[in-house]
Amino acid sequence: MKTRKLGRSGLETGLLVLGGNVFGWTADQPMSFKLLDAFVESGLNTIDTADVYSKWIPGNKGGDSEEVIGNWVAQGGRRDKVQIATKCGIEMAPGEEGLSKAYIMRAVERSLKRLQTDYIDLYQAHRDDETTPFEETLGAYDELIKQGKVRAIGASNYSADRLAQALKVSKDNNLPRYETLQPWYNLYDRKDFEGPLQDLCVKEEIGVIPYFSLASGFLTGKYRKLEDAEGKPRGYRVKDMLNERGLKILDALDTVAKESNATQAQVALAWLMAQPAIAAPIASATSLDQLRDIVAATRLELSAESLKLLNDASAY
Numbered sequence: 001m002k003t004r005k006l007g008r009s010g011l012e013t014g015l016l017v018l019g020g021n022v023f024g025w026t027a028d029q030p031m032s033f034k035l036l037d038a039f040v041e042s043g044l045n046t047i048d049t050a051d052v053y054s055k056w057i058p059g060n061k062g063g064d065s066e067e068v069i070g071n072w073v074a075q076g077g078r079r080d081k082v083q084i085a086t087k088c089g090i091e092m093a094p095g096e097e098g099l100s101k102a103y104i105m106r107a108v109e110r111s112l113k114r115l116q117t118d119y120i121d122l123y124q125a126h127r128d129d130e131t132t133p134f135e136e137t138l139g140a141y142d143e144l145i146k147q148g149k150v151r152a153i154g155a156s157n158y159s160a161d162r163l164a165q166a167l168k169v170s171k172d173n174n175l176p177r178y179e180t181l182q183p184w185y186n187l188y189d190r191k192d193f194e195g196p197l198q199d200l201c202v203k204e205e206i207g208v209i210p211y212f213s214l215a216s217g218f219l220t221g222k223y224r225k226l227e228d229a230e231g232k233p234r235g236y237r238v239k240d241m242l243n244e245r246g247l248k249i250l251d252a253l254d255t256v257a258k259e260s261n262a263t264q265a266q267v268a269l270a271w272l273m274a275q276p277a278i279a280a281p282i283a284s285a286t287s288l289d290q291l292r293d294i295v296a297a298t299r300l301e302l303s304a305e306s307l308k309l310l311n312d313a314s315a316y
Contacts, residue, residue, distance in 0.1 A: 001043040004279045006207040007179025009152035013046040015298040019284030020049035024064030027286045032068045040081050042295045048282050050087035051111050062092050063114050070116035085122035086111050099129035101140040124154040134169040142175050154180030160196035185210035187268050187314050207279035221264035252313035256306045269297035271310050
């Protein structure tokens with residue numbers, strides 16, 4: 001298995017991270033177990049989830065994804081084969097949100113219980129909390145690392161300025177630093193990550209694990225007109241991408257996929273893997289066929305010509 005470093009943490013990940021947001025939502029527990037088993041059997045090792053997944057679905061309470069992963073782990077012989085990345089910070093209940101020390105300490109215990117594990121490999125701040133000093137947040141993570149409950153920490157949805165501030169506080173106070181960043185980044189959504197944020201991650205050796213790597217399924221090529229998105233769980237996201245630029249991207253994906261004997265999803269993921277600072281894109285699957293498709297992207301290396309075609313088509 002090819003691996004890449006997750007920052008300076010000592011952790012290494014396979015070239016694709018399995019998104020756990022679908023577990024307990026669009027993938028029920030039996031299917032989730034099959035997906036997790038097949039993912040590990042493919043030689044990959046990192047699973048991403050969050051305490052809030054999937055609270056937004058009627059009937060779900062949050063923690064649903066972590067519980068499914070925990071039940072899978074509890075079958076035995078699985079925990080040492082995977083790295084579990086989860087997150088905290090988004091509201092779970094009134095007053096239960098943010099990155100204060102008190103809340104992090106409560107949230108981590110709940111995640112550990114749901115995941116049925118003694119430690120979390122990568123614990124991430126799901127989003128920035130400007131009301132809590134970095135010293136307090138990073139100090140809480142420091143305690144958790146010293147207790148052996150967390151191995152490394154990461155940030156999600158941080159701006160370049162705020163991530164730089166956090167890194168400075170870590171350095172000045174001898175506190176653990178964010179070793180990873182999880183931004184919204186894909187072939188369609190480029191402008192918020194590329195530039196100062198990407199440059200900072202390259203400079204500071206931050207391992208980037210982007211989410212929405214397939215732009216809610218748009219980059220698989222299955223949405224070509226508005227009717228294709230009707231009734232789909234993420235169709236509302238896709239409709240805004242069915243514009244001149246989006247269709248130009250799909251045309252480029254079609255061309256490169258044909259030339260590479262690959263699928264559009266594989267090409268879109270391989271493009272991400274080729275970008276500066278990227279450790280591994282996050283992608284989810286709800287069927288074994290989808291999983292096989294995205295796993296195959298780890299074996300695809302795009303030519304300079306293909307990368308240029310995709311870059312030009314997706315330029316703003």
